[in-house]
Amino acid sequence: MSDNREPEEQPNPWMKSLFVWGGIFLALLLAVSMFGGSREAPGTTIAYSDFKERVESGAVEQAAISPDVITGTLGNGERFSVQRVEGDDRLFEQLDAAGVDYTGEPAEGGNVLLMILIQTLPFLLILGIAFFALRQVQKGGGAGGAMGFGKSKAKLLTEKQGRVTFEDVAGIDEAREELQEIVEFLKDPQRFSKLGGQIPKGALLVGSPGTGKTLLARAIAGEARVPFFTISGSDFVEMFVGVGASRVRDMFEQAKKNAPCIVFIDEIDAVGRHRGNGIGNSNDEREQTLNQLLVEMDGFEANEGIIIIAATNRPDVLDPALLRPGRFDRQVVVPIPDIDGREKILAVHMKKVPLAPDVNPRTIARGTPGFSGADLANLVNEAALLAARRNKRLVAMQEFEDAKDKVMMGTERKSMVMTEDEKKMTAYHEAGHALVSLNEPASDPIHKATIIPRGRALGMVMRLPERDNYSYHRDKMHANLAVAMGGRVAEEIIFGHDKVSSGASGDIQYATDLAKNMVTKWGMSDKLGPLMYEQSQEGYLGMGATQRTMSGADTNKLIDAEIKRLVEEGLKRANDILTDQEDKLHLLAQAMLEYETLTGEEINQLMKDGKLDRPDAPSGPIPVAPSHGSAVPKAGRRFGGDNEAPQGA
Structure with missing residues (x-):
């Protein structure tokens, strides 16, 4: 994703350091070996005159002559050594005359170079260590140098790391089209500048996690073929005051040298939050970093040819000065894909998977409402892994269905041993959810019901909407409250008040949260009216914390009473349905005990015909006589699939 200027291949810093220290260690060993004491000659030390006399008398049998010492063996086998005297030119003539077998050569020439090397080696060693330390201190790289913590950690992506184009981005056509203009600016800036248009300085990608914000930014660089620097918002902030601002300055210096280019800041909310909301005064490290970023993006110095692209899933916490035109000129929403987008995303990921003829991306897309691009990529991967475990050569539709159930409802816990009473309690609980759902017109259709433990749940009823929903109506919320209470009501009807688990x-947590939002946020209480009584808070309360804006005692009491009323109304609606259709409750629960998992179509057929048309169905009607034995109370079963989020299991 860079231009034709291919960056130089940087050596591995760890290997370079290893070689440097290894060389220093070898040099020390050489110095020790050279200076490590005198080489003591073996044998008896004799005087040089005595040695000469023994040579003339024939007592010397062998000699080894070095520049400083003469060693050898006498005729009786005794070893000797003698300090050589310089200037004796007749020594070799005497040895030849006496027939002594000698080796070695006279002290001449190369000895001087060796002595110079020995004398200068310590100084060379000290200079080398000093040079290495100085280079580490003055190093220009980010984390490589000892003083490099003030340098930018932005990485330059190249095509070696995989070039991504808009063909690899699917399901977010509107966002892609909006960013296509930036690509055109980078390719042909004169086309816009001759009409007075200026290149955008920044684009903020806003969307839920997994929707493809980072992938979209890489695709922009891949299409424009310009240098692409990437950095995370958390890379700016360190414990040292001023380091973040220094890294911002260095990042823009690098970008100016490679302009035109793109700088991508992922998770910019780590450094771009509202000023004044954090712990400490306005001079803390994070706010200094943000101030420097604001100045660099639109200050006195013009940064021509540098486009900042940032991504966040929390735009509400960003500082207003960061979002104004001239810094982030446009905000691009990257939404959760609709059914057409999901089909295109699945087609992109399925290119890498050998598919069986029965695989239909449209069918899978219809059954995965609310899935992001990352969720769909994970779904395709899970299906491929399931096919591999089953020793299949192609990934069939069955693998995609099983992978969808695993992603949406959790992994089957087949090794979990449940007693018969627990299974019966679970079957009636889930049958209660399913039966209330069938009798609530505003409820979503049932996709699957199971009493096989999945994830943290002992049983689950999964519902899927018929189409993508972007808002929810009052009747649907009341239906969801009734369906949520269906499991508890079924337990009480069948097993009695004292045996409710x-x-x-x-289910109670879900119903309480839904009723609370209806009263305090969505204005669906006639007594309280269309007012917001609760809002999310930032700062000391942290992300996701809420606080009531009208905190009067009477108002709070009325809010709590309305929440309780809505949940109890759902409880009453579920009780009326299950009491009137207790025979169908028994029928559905017994079928779930028999088959453990039923699809929505099978549940509808069972309620209509009183039997199931499937190969493993027993002959005759399903027995419906319930057993009112005691059940062991248990925790952890969830109201699966009845959350508003379609993928929430």
């Missing part, structure tokens, strides 16, 4: 804890 803790398995409905997740």
